[in-house]
Amino acid sequence: MSPKLMYFNSFIFILVILIAFVACESPSDRPQKTNVKQSSCRYNKGPWSECANGQKTRTDTLRVPTSTPNCEPTRITTKKCKPACKYTKEEWSPCENGEKTRLLTRTEGDGPECERTKVIKKQCPKKGGPKPPKAKKPSTATYDKEA
Incomplete structure (x- = not known):
């Protein structure tokens, strides 16, 4: 028997075994699909x-035609309120010890979540301010004046 025919027969044999294995698998072995x-x-x-x-x-109410029968007729959803606090901002203070501050004063809102005043702190930029732009390198291209 030629080697090509042996490989072909082996391939067919393995294919038949795999088909038989898949066909014999019971439906309970397969993963269940849920809708x-x-x-x-x-x-x-x-x-x-x-x-x-x-x-x-x-309070939300059940949509009867599009829901299953075992649903609750109403559900209650609760969430935290965002405080309705508004503030006016003062100018930034001069830098002191590498830090500057700004005072915020409440103009709207009440309650414990709305502080009467807030102080915001921010790091000052390093001494010398922003870096100067880099100098452009001179062009190294040469031009032929005789052209």
Whole structure:
């Protein structure tokens, strides 16, 4: 038997074994596909409440035609309120010990999350200020004046 025929027969034998193995695999051995739409709850979002104690809530109602029967008819969502604090900014102080400061004074907002004043600190630039632009190197191109 020629070597080419032996390789071909071996290939066919392995192919038949693989097909038989796949065909004999039971359906329970395969990963189960889950349909996300089949087990989902869809809600219509309600309006957010006013902030109370740093939190606001929203009551959402179930969309019956697009949800599964085992969903809750309503759900309540709670989240933290962002403080409605507004400040006026003063000019930066002169640099002192490598640092400058700016005072912020509250103009709007109330409550413990809105401080009456805030001080912001920032590092001063290094002495000498910004670096000067690099000098351009002289061109090394030569021109033929006789042309």
